[in-house]
Amino acid sequence: xxxxxxxxxxxxxxxxxxxxxxxxxxxxxxxxxxxxxxxxxxxxxxxxxxxxxxxxxxxxxxxxxxxxxxxxxxxxxxxxxxxxxxxxxxxxxxxxxxxxxxxxxxxxxxxxxxxxxxxxxxxxxxxxxxxxxxxxxxxxxxxxxxxxxxxxxxxxxxxxxxxxxxxxxxxxxxxxxxxxxxxxxxxxxxxxxxxxxxxxxxxxxxxxxxxxxxxxxxxxxxxxxxxxxxxxxxxxxxxxxxxxxxxxxxxxxxxxxxxxxxxxxxxxxxxxxxxxxxxxxxxxxxxxxxxxxxxxxxxxxxxxxxxxxxxxxxxxxxxxxxxxxxxxxxxxxxxxxxxxxxxxxxxxxxxxxxxxxxxxxxxxxxxxxxxxxxxxxxxxxxxxxxxxxxxxxxxxxx
Amino acid sequence: xxxxxxxxxxxxxxxxxxxxxxxxxxxxxxxxxxxxxxxxxxxxxxxxxxxxxxxxxxxxxxxxxxxxxxxxxxxxxxxxxxxxxxxxxxxxxxxxxxxxxxxxxxxxxxxxxxxxxxxxxxxxxxxxxxxxxxxxxxxxxxxxxxxxxxxxxxxxxxxxxxxxxxxxxxxxxxxxxxxxxxxxxxxxxxxxxxxxxxxxxxxxxxxxxxxxxxxxxxxxxxxxxxxxxxxxxxxxxxxxxxxxxxxxxxxxxxxxxxxxxxxxxxxxxxxxxxxxxxxxxxxxxxxxxxxxxxxxxxxxxxxxxxxxxxxxxxxxxxxxxxxxxxxxxxxxxxxxxxxxxxxxxxxx
Numbered sequence: 001x002x003x004x005x006x007x008x009x010x011x012x013x014x015x016x017x018x019x020x021x022x023x024x025x026x027x028x029x030x031x032x033x034x035x036x037x038x039x040x041x042x043x044x045x046x047x048x049x050x051x052x053x054x055x056x057x058x059x060x061x062x063x064x065x066x067x068x069x070x071x072x073x074x075x076x077x078x079x080x081x082x083x084x085x086x087x088x089x090x091x092x093x094x095x096x097x098x099x100x101x102x103x104x105x106x107x108x109x110x111x112x113x114x115x116x117x118x119x120x121x122x123x124x125x126x127x128x129x130x131x132x133x134x135x136x137x138x139x140x141x142x143x144x145x146x147x148x149x150x151x152x153x154x155x156x157x158x159x160x161x162x163x164x165x166x167x168x169x170x171x172x173x174x175x176x177x178x179x180x181x182x183x184x185x186x187x188x189x190x191x192x193x194x195x196x197x198x199x200x201x202x203x204x205x206x207x208x209x210x211x212x213x214x215x216x217x218x219x220x221x222x223x224x225x226x227x228x229x230x231x232x233x234x235x236x237x238x239x240x241x242x243x244x245x246x247x248x249x250x251x252x253x254x255x256x257x258x259x260x261x262x263x264x265x266x267x268x269x270x271x272x273x274x275x276x277x278x279x280x281x282x283x284x285x286x287x288x289x290x291x292x293x294x295x296x297x298x299x300x301x302x303x304x305x306x307x308x309x310x311x312x313x314x315x316x317x318x319x320x321x322x323x324x325x326x327x328x329x330x331x332x333x334x335x336x337x338x339x340x341x342x343x344x345x346x347x348x349x350x351x352x353x354x355x356x357x358x359x360x361x362x363x364x365x366x367x368x369x370x371x372x373x374x375x376x377x378x379x380x381x382x383x384x385x386x387x388x389x390x391x392x393x394x395x396x397x398x
Numbered sequence: 399x400x401x402x403x404x405x406x407x408x409x410x411x412x413x414x415x416x417x418x419x420x421x422x423x424x425x426x427x428x429x430x431x432x433x434x435x436x437x438x439x440x441x442x443x444x445x446x447x448x449x450x451x452x453x454x455x456x457x458x459x460x461x462x463x464x465x466x467x468x469x470x471x472x473x474x475x476x477x478x479x480x481x482x483x484x485x486x487x488x489x490x491x492x493x494x495x496x497x498x499x500x501x502x503x504x505x506x507x508x509x510x511x512x513x514x515x516x517x518x519x520x521x522x523x524x525x526x527x528x529x530x531x532x533x534x535x536x537x538x539x540x541x542x543x544x545x546x547x548x549x550x551x552x553x554x555x556x557x558x559x560x561x562x563x564x565x566x567x568x569x570x571x572x573x574x575x576x577x578x579x580x581x582x583x584x585x586x587x588x589x590x591x592x593x594x595x596x597x598x599x600x601x602x603x604x605x606x607x608x609x610x611x612x613x614x615x616x617x618x619x620x621x622x623x624x625x626x627x628x629x630x631x632x633x634x635x636x637x638x639x640x641x642x643x644x645x646x647x648x649x650x651x652x653x654x655x656x657x658x659x660x661x662x663x664x665x666x667x668x669x670x671x672x673x674x675x676x677x678x679x680x681x682x683x684x685x686x687x688x689x690x691x692x693x694x695x696x697x698x699x700x701x702x703x704x705x706x707x708x709x710x711x712x713x714x715x716x717x718x719x720x721x722x723x724x725x726x727x728x729x730x731x732x733x734x735x736x737x738x739x740x741x742x743x744x745x746x
Binding site for chain 1: 485543642690691696
């Protein structure tokens with residue numbers, strides 16, 4: 001009995017550790033940059049950083065009213081060999097998960113786009129499997145699509161970069177056109193890889209705004225979701241690069257898991273010990289909780305970088321703070337469906353389809369709030385589905 | 399009683415199983431004080447209470463279940479589910495606040511009832527029942543919301559966890575503090591009532607309690623219902639404190655169990671005080687605060703946290719097995735020979 005009691009205590013301790021260590025999937029799913037081979041830091045590859053920052057200033061090709069079809073410096077590839085006559089295609093989609101609001105928003109947009117293409121007869125059947133953030137499940141999901149043999153195109157949103165590479169390769173080898181989007185994989189066998197500019201650009205947009213709006217010597221607190229996720233680490237690496245030599249002091253960088261209660265607590269504690277002049281976030285989850293900590297402490301609002309999530313944008317408007325909403329273009333969820341039908345029609349698509357990604361600034365705030373007036377909390381302003389027939393109800397009643 | 403004896407008693411209490419937590423708590427507060435005396439200003443302390451309140455309430459609920467010899471792993475998930483459901487149903491409409499809160503309490507009690515009945519009547523070990531319930535709730539909410547939460551909590555809903563009343567010369571005293579005090583006082587009285595004593599008796603020796611005429615299944619089920627209700631109150635407070643995020647409630651069950659164990663409550667049931675469990679929750683929260691203050695690297699924190707808790711629990715159980723202090727009045731008379739555990743220890 002004594003032994004079993006010890007075992008129980010041990011179990012409690014282990015569960016405690018596990019719970020403390022258990023990580024959430026990143027609340028955002030930026031594209032997986034290849035693991036750093038010539039890195040300046042563990043999560044920093046200068047060439048990628050420079051490229052992404054440069055891409056922000058390059059005008060994308062295509063109609064500005066349809067950002068989800070624009071592409072930055074596209075290298076068009078021929079897809080004639082995938083041409084399939086008669087429409088009515090079976091499109092199969094292996095989704096990493098819908099475990100955060102960003103993915104849910106995108107997923108709704110994608111389904112609405114599918115509806116349109118079903119109406120037009122381009123898509124006959126849309127098959128979906130959701131891996132629930134489980135690599136193994138996604139590998140078998142993709143395998144199942146390949147084995148079934150009746151998918152005309154396979155769309156994959158990989159849950160992690162390295163682990164999913166062989167599965168994506170196997171899908172390519174089956175001969176059907178493969179479309180990869182969001183996070184990448186370490187093979188270029190897909191017909192097109194769709195993603196917005198990337199994590200470095202996101203982190204730099206946020207950090208540059210803070211540097212521009214804070215005098216040297218002012219203090220910035222960085223709030224991060226969790227460590228060790230390449231896509232989030234890239235944002236932070238870019239921010240550190242921007243802050244370096246700017247004279248802005250980084251008070252600390254804290255992992256919050258995106259949990260509002262934790263964010264509020266951490267910010268409150270920093271405020272007890274001194275002023276915080278700016279907040280940098282690697283994803284906007286819980287941004288409002290951070291602002292509420294300033295209200296509770298009776299301190300003036302900081303200069304703030306959040307995200308284009310609506311609770312934050314509405315709070316921004318309401319409080320009139322100096323802020324920016326970096327964007328990880330949610331409208332990218334529309335593109336893979338369109339790309340798949342283009343490929344099946346034999347139309348050219350970019351090999352690497354880099355979608356535009358630009359932050360929402362104070363001057364655009366009212367415009368984006370008006371466009372999303374009916375949308376609920378935890379919806380992303382640049383979701384790009386306003387012209388779909390299901391708008392606004394499909395996003396409203398999620 | 400002479401003063402010397404009182405001190406001796408107090409000393410003995412502090413190094414006893416239940417007392418360890420107060421020592422640890424004092425030690426952590428001392429380090430925080432050295433590091434940042436500003437923490438002890440009234441305003442900051444009240445802010446801390448507001449933050450700690452949900453866990454304190456959750457620890458009370460978990461205490462009832464653990465002292466009765468069971469576990470409730472579903473509370474974290476229940477807190478999350480309740481907040482998400484509240485946001486979904488209220489959707490910013492002030493008028494729906496109180497009906498939804500009543501509904502939440504009903505759901506909390508219902509979940510507890512189901513946990514309890516499955517554990518006691520179907521004889522499924524509670525660790526499995528509540529683990530299953532955790533997944534059921536998680537899945538149900540995902541199904542209901544399509545993956546991530548939507549809707550909005552009303553300002554009225556958030557008052558309890560986020561606002562307070564202004565008291566001259568102290569500052570804003572959060573409602574959460576009053577709720578914690580009310581729950582704490584209620585729990586202490588409950589544990590002193592015949593129900594409380596029966597609860598401990600059931601946890602200590604189920605068979606003996608049964609022979610003595612206790613309806614064991616009902617007592618344990620009631621403990622689960624109390625846990626479900628406390629998770630609901632914790633949900634109302636945590637939702638109020640920080641609003642709606644998709645991670646709300648994550649991992650709270652383990653923190654609550656840790657808090658209770660840190661408070662010297664014995665896993666497996668039968669021993670421990672509810673106030674010590676609340677002190678355990680306070681200790682865990684102050685430990686988190688200390689880490690932020692000492693700027694312990696975020697990646698190192700779980701390890702440090704785990705080591706401190708193992709050390710505290712190991713110390714408490716060492717004291718318990720050596721000293722075997724009989725001062726806890728909640729403990730029923732030991733039926734010698736009915737409890738192999740005791741016999742083994744006493745023969746040492």
